[in-house]
Amino acid sequence: MNTPVAYRQTSAMAIISLVAGLLGWSLLPVIGSVVAIVTGHLARAEIRRRPEALDGDGLAIAGLVLGYLMVAMAIIGLLFVFLFFGGLLAFIAAAS
Template sequence: MNMPVRPTSGLAVTSLVAGILGWIMLPVLASLVAVVTGHMARSEIRRANGAIEGDGMALAGLILGWINLGLVVAVILFFVLFLGGLAALAAFLGVAGSA
């Protein structure tokens, strides 16, 4: 009747904690850690054939990390394109205004 307790992957816990920290404190660094450790944890769990738990935590860390990295890239692209567009417009108007 007593079921043996399966240990939880430390990498899965690290992935989840880093994924949460990516949204709170360190967006890029913690999200990269969440993605890397999440993939490592899922690989470790698959290789253990059910001896280790934590696939859900690893998946949650992966999802949090990838979404946060995607948002960071989108924000950077927005600012580069927006400011680049403003610089191009200013250059165009400066040339057109002096003629």
């Protein structure tokens, strides 16, 4: 006889994490990345609590990776700007 197949539902938090991670690279760089990181961690915890009912760990990980990469690139970019303009100001002050 046929036994019912148990389908696992994709976690909504995992989907939000992936979408926010993609938005972090396009329209909402800071906000999207922070939302992707927070919801990614929430989704992974939710999936670990109910692994028989929820799926989407890969989506959550993708959102986390996109979010963390964007935050890292923003920090590196800010450091570069501060170091460049700080060095430029020091050069101008020494040349005067």
